[in-house]
Amino acid sequence: MNNEEPEREARGKEREFRGVEARPRNWLVPVILLSLREWNSYGYELMERASAFGFEAMNPGTLYRTLRQMEKEGIVESSWETSRGGPARRMYTITDAGRSYLDFWAQSLEQYQHTMDNFFRLYTGRPLKDKEESGE
Amino acid sequence: MNNEEPEREARGKEREFRGVEARPRNWLVPVILLSLREWNSYGYELMERASAFGFEAMNPGTLYRTLRQMEKEGIVESSWETSRGGPARRMYTITDAGRSYLDFWAQSLEQYQHTMDNFFRLYTGRPLKDKEESGE
DNA sequence: ATATATATATGTAAAATGCACATAGGTTAT
């Protein structure tokens, strides 16, 4: 029943488990919004800011595509900035909807952090009481 | 007032922003492993336990497919249990590789929690000092 | 017999992600 696959994929204790990451999906969006809430910016610069949040070697394509998508959703706005030397920049501004989105996300994060605490409590061997599962 | 732009996608502060969730990807995998580390179990039962971790109205398909995938990766093993009334159950057991995976994931989660703390510090208006970005 | 609860699984599509490649303006070195 269970011996057809010799699990050649993961047998050593020190195996690397490619792709194992606890980072949430769409993490890039709130990071961008948070940056833009402080000051207007553009893709190339936002890439560096995003790196500080754990996006190492961020791929430009992913960032720029995300920005366009965010604009379509109305949480940021953009306009070309050509009044200087060098290639034109698409400057982004956070909208009111963007601020709301950020607030919404932050709330979700807070809730999720409780869940993570529960996870850790179980992981480290202190099981939850039946009645307080994962809270609210 | 500033009512010139109705931004039809997200106008109210209380807008719902469907899909906004701070949940990490593949969250289901560590939750299953943690459950199986406590006692062997099967899909139908694991669904309920997963619900306690914030998977409301979990779709069976997602869970069962995840379990088969996990078995292919060698982090769980299964065998049919037919020695009782009712439909047969596929009982799952965590493997050594599964335990390693769980440890690996927990480490990643811990690291991610620090990043989240940094995010919150910025969000609530206490910016980081230049020298301590997101690192440790 | 048929409805219900248990139990597992597939098919398909949408969304997210990663990686490679394309385009273009401007600056500096040769």
Next chain:
DNA sequence: ATAACCTATGTGCATTTTACATATATATAT
């Protein structure tokens, strides 16, 4: 001037993840 390089923005494509609907099967209750 032209090649090389840095800045800056983007598209294409394949893979992975996730969601949603549907299918199958066993046993029990009515």
